[in-house]
Amino acid sequence: MHVPDGFINAPVSVAAGVAAAAAVAVSLRGARRELDERTAPLAGLVAAFIFAVQMLNFPVAAGTSGHLLGGALAAILVGPYTGVLCVSVVLLMQGILFADGGLTALGVNITVMGVVTVVLSYAVFRGLLKVLPGTRRSVTVAAFAGALVSVPGAAAAFTALYAIGGTTDVSLGKVLTAMVGVHVLIGIGEAAITAATVGAVIAVRPDLVHGARGMAAPLKLRVGGVLVDAPATTPAPAPVAARSTTAVWATGLVTALALAGFVSFYASASPDGLEKVAADQGIDAKVEEHAAAGSPLADYAVKDVADARLSGGLAGALGVGATVAAGTGVFWVVRRRRTDRQDAPAQAPAV
Known part of the structure; x- marks a missing residue:
């Protein structure tokens, strides 16, 4: 759904x-409250993963394809504020x-693609978690629903902007119907990928x-063939905060490189x-060269x-590298500013 110039x-732009x-x-x-020493580099990885998956257009109807927008995925994985930044980094690199x-x-x-998808998807996601059982499966179900809603919502938002500042005279009713209709189908793909x-x-x-966060299931013990909550005296597992994220980061990066460098072909x-x-509707009558x-x-x-395969693969790999570098840099700076503020000595009150 990348809107071109023209x-x-x-004025509306x-x-x-x-x-x-x-x-x-x-x-x-807001991202300063969401990021810590573990999640800052992972946020850069999320941006790179979204870039990679956006290269994988999937067919949704005769002669039409769709691709991930990524707002729901980013918001659920790293938080809504950081999610907006992730999608913004991706769009900046692509442009x-x-x-x-x-x-x-x-x-x-x-x-x-950034603000509307994040706000809609995260609102639906959090709303469903309030009524669904507090399980990890509920997180996945809520993620599916949030992502599904976000795509036609973004299509409707584009149509609203076009109604105000469109450069061609077309039937807005037909545009809205066509945009929302096809993006409901794309939303199903978005929801499946996100979930x-x-x-x-x-x-x-x-x-x-x-x-x-906050949805970890209590430790269970099997007693007489029945699962029951473990007694409070059972030693707790080691804090997860100390666990390394290196394996997750490396696996995610390799996956993104494989998707952009090979599968995208x-x-x-x-x-x-x-x-x-x-x-179909004539919206592109005044499109401008990039x-x-x-x-x-x-x-x-x-x-x-x-060689088309090699050319596209190299471009995808370079895009993943540039996005993860730019994203990680941005999120480390944001995280650093939070740390600096926390470490700054409090000023003495004026006498």
Whole structure:
């Protein structure tokens, strides 16, 4: 759903840019409460993983494909504030390096794909956890539902922006129906990917899933063939805070590199939901060439590398590397500022 330059006029693009900048500023402050020495590098990895999976377009209807937006996944794994930052880093890397998503439309993309998806998905996620049993399976179910809702919600948000600042005169009713309809189908794929990823992480390291904090099941003992709560005198396991995240980080990075560098070659070549609707409804009549169209990595291919498989694989691997480096750097700075504030000596009151 990367909005290119020319779909939305300049005043609305500027307004969306201001809104996106404000959301990022608020998220930078909020992320200080979500990040610690373990989760800061993992947040960079989440951004890289989202970048990689976004390269895997999957077919959803005749001649149409979809891809992960990632707001729900990021919010549930590392927190909503950090989630907005993760998606923003991904969109920035895609726009600058790969000419994917307009640069003048960056604020629109962050607002629609980052802020809207995170807010909607996390609201649904937290709401469901209040009524579902306090189990890890409930986290996965709530993640599925939150991700499912977030995608058509983002499509509706784009349509609202287009209603205000669209550059072509088209039927907004038809655009809304087409956008929401196709993105409900894409949302099913988003929900499946999100639930599978959250489920995989929660199965091995529930302590690293922001949305699962405080949901650790009590230790059980089997007595006479029946599971009962362990007595309070049973020694507690070692604190999870001391456990290393190196294995999780390495596994995630290798997975992201494999997805972007190899599996992406087999992704659907059909236009995604927004591209298809734009072509069918005439939204793309005034689309503009991307300012970074001459980038050596434009369109996710390395310039002057003739072999398509090798070119796309190298571009994907470089994108994962750039995203994890940029994301980790941002989150370490945010984490560092939190630590500096905590360590700063309190000023003596004025006399």
